[in-house]
Amino acid sequence: MSHAHHLLKLLLLLLAVLAGSQPHGAVAAKFEVKDVTNKTCTIVELLMNFSIKYETVEEKEKLIFFPIPEDAVVSGNSTCGKGSSESSLLVVTFGTGHSVSFSFSRNSSVYYAEKLGVAYNLGDKHIFPDARRNDVSFSSESTGINAQVNTTYVCMTAQEIQMANATVVISAARIEAYVPGSDYSKEETVCEADKTTSTTTVPTTVTPTQPPTPKDPVSIKYNVTSSNGTCLLAQMGLQLNLTYITKYNKTGVEIINIDSNATASGFCESTSVGLSLKSERTSLWLFFSMDTAAQRGSVLHKVRQVVTLRGALNVTNTSLNYLQATLGKSFKCSSKQILQVSPVFALDVFKAQVQAFTVQNGKFGEAEECLLDQNNMLIPIIVGAALAGLVLIVLIAYLIGRKRSHAGYQTI
Ligand SMILES: *[C@@H]1O[C@H](CO)[C@@H](O)[C@H](O)[C@H]1NC(C)=O
Ligand SMILES: *[C@@H]1O[C@H](CO)[C@@H](O)[C@H](O)[C@H]1NC(C)=O
Ligand SMILES: *[C@@H]1O[C@H](CO)[C@@H](O)[C@H](O)[C@H]1NC(C)=O
Numbered sequence: 181m182s183h184a185h186h187l188l189k190l191l192l193l194l195l196a197v198l199a200g201s202q203p204h205g206a207v208a209a210k211f212e213v214k215d216v217t218n219k220t221c222t223i224v225e226l227l228m229n230f231s232i233k234y235e236t237v238e239e240k241e242k243l244i245f246f247p248i249p250e251d252a253v254v255s256g257n258s259t260c261g262k263g264s265s266e267s268s269l270l271v272v273t274f275g276t277g278h279s280v281s282f283s284f285s286r287n288s289s290v291y292y293a294e295k296l297g298v299a300y301n302l303g304d305k306h307i308f309p310d311a312r313r314n315d316v317s318f319s320s321e322s323t324g325i326n327a328q329v330n331t332t333y334v335c336m337t338a339q340e341i342q343m344a345n346a347t348v349v350i351s352a353a354r355i356e357a358y359v360p361g362s363d364y365s366k367e368e369t370v371c372e373a374d375k376t377t378s379t380t381t382v383p384t385t386v387t388p389t390q391p392p393t394p395k396d397p398v399s400i401k402y403n404v405t406s407s408n409g410t411c412l413l414a415q416m417g418l419q420l421n422l423t424y425i426t427k428y429n430k431t432g433v434e435i436i437n438i439d440s441n442a443t444a445s446g447f448c449e450s451t452s453v454g455l456s457l458k459s460e461r462t463s464l465w466l467f468f469s470m471d472t473a474a475q476r477g478s479v480l481h482k483v484r485q486v487v488t489l490r491g492a493l494n495v496t497n498t499s500l501n502y503l504q505a506t507l508g509k510s511f512k513c514s515s516k517q518i519l520q521v522s523p524v525f526a527l528d529v530f531k532a533q534v535q536a537f538t539v540q541n542g543k544f545g546e547a548e549e550c551l552l553d554q555n556n557m558l559i560p561i562i563v564g565a566a567l568a569g570l571v572l573i574v575l576i577a578y579l580i581g582r583k584r585s586h587a588g589y590q591t592i
């Protein structure tokens with residue numbers, strides 16, 4: 181666009197951190213059980229946290245948290261079981277007399293981790309320095325972990341297993357019992373919590389699941405106002421489209437709408453303006469700036485967000501050029517715009533009107549329609565013109581026809 185006027189352009193900068201359920205730096209511990217012939221029957225790889233309630237010497241209840249330590253090893257009490265229906269057992273011991281166990285059972289098509297057991301030694305002064313008792317307590321509970329035989333159970337989402345005095349949190353789990361080969365089976369059974377689709381029974385082997393398309397975001401009015409007046413006025417619906425790769429090379433899409441619960445704040449400076457939208461799961465920053473060098477009022481738009489999801493993503497883009505408008509006027513677009521920030525992140529903008537820097541009396545200036553809207557307007561105009569032409573042709577044909585029939589009467 182070669183406007184002689186000053187143009188407002190938009191640059192988007194994204195800094196997205198997808199805080200995972202996996203604590204940074206933590207590596208899933210892997211445990212393997214082999215039978216007498218040295219053939220693997222059970223493989224369990226997961227992150228595990230314990231929270232345990234115990235009574236202190238002062239007769240108070242205390243709750244402590246700890247992850248499964250690195251010294252955890254498979255105990256000799258683990259077994260593969262005999263015959264296809266026999267239960268197998270994985271026992272992992274750690275520290276001073278603590279252990280966690282999974283007991284597996286199967287039928288012809290499904291295997292389950294029937295029970296998860298935790299034994300903790302209150303006599304361990306490292307973990308329970310002030311415990312009243314010093315014996316070993318044991319709790320067990322059913323797990324809900326089940327998968328098709330000959331498939332790997334995969335569950336990245338954290339699952340809580342609550343027992344009387346202990347809660348075990350499992351995440352980033354890859355589990356297979358009754359392993360047919362020497363390693364995990366290729367086919368996977370993905371746990372319900374990992375499936376973003378809320379539909380009913382899906383086939384248990386994994387196919388990339390498409391999340392349901394959420395409703396369009398509500399259009400919300402934002403403003404950033406300083407003592408010098410309003411420097412940003414916007415009315416828009418915002419939707420984040422994030423593509424992420426899980427640890428196991430699966431692609432997922434997460435669509436997040438920015439709703440009215442987001443807390444808006446921002447700042448006004450002479451050549452840059454910022455709008456921050458914070459909500460429970462996301463923190464989004466939009467920075468607009470004026471391009472003085474090019475003698476254009478340009479708008480720098482920086483997006484920074486934090487989303488609680490299953491991996492980590494960090495994107496920065498300073499070379500975007502969206503939402504252009506002349507200074508003093510507003511950018512307007514009723515059509516949905518997809519602002520691609522990076523290959524894995526798009527900011528979708530709905531029903532937008534945006535004006536930065538010079539906002540008179542807290543009202544939008546003259547609107548400059550986006551190209552998408554202009555194109556949408558063009559179609560009805562063309563159709564309208566075509567219809568008008570058609571009506572005209574029919575009318576002329578009718579008039580000519582009438583004249584002819586009059587002439588016909590006269591000859592008879
Ligand atoms: C496990 O505990 C660590 C440290 O307290 C925490 O950062 C992490 O989020 C916990 N993980 C789960 C799955 O609860
Ligand atoms: C699982 O795999 C084993 C070995 O390949 C095979 O014998 C068995 O029939 C399979 N079971 C199921 C339920 O697919
Ligand atoms: C989200 O982005 C992906 C990849 O660019 C695209 O295939 C998908 O249609 C988008 N979804 C929505 C709801 O915009």
Ligand SMILES: *[C@@H]1O[C@H](CO)[C@@H](O)[C@H](O)[C@H]1NC(C)=O
Pocket residue numbers: 427428429
């Ligand atoms: C994921 O893909 C990368 C690159 O293609 C590969 O190196 C890695 O081994 C894969 N990881 C898994 C768990 O399949």
Ligand SMILES: *[C@@H]1O[C@H](CO)[C@@H](O)[C@H](O)[C@H]1NC(C)=O
Pocket residue numbers: 439440441
């Ligand atoms: C805003 O938060 C409240 C309380 O958490 C919730 O009830 C309401 O549904 C939320 N509104 C939207 C639009 O998400």
Ligand SMILES: *[C@@H]1O[C@H](CO)[C@@H](O)[C@H](O)[C@H]1NC(C)=O
Pocket residue numbers: 496497498499500519520521522523
């Ligand atoms: C920034 O966005 C532009 C336009 O979508 C794109 O061409 C460019 O590759 C992006 N840069 C980065 C670093 O993602």
Ligand SMILES: *[C@@H]1O[C@H](CO)[C@@H](O)[C@H](O)[C@H]1NC(C)=O
Pocket residue numbers: 402403405410541542543
């Ligand atoms: C800006 O937002 C505040 C808080 O929502 C509101 O009180 C004020 O009227 C708004 N100003 C303009 C110019 O829209």
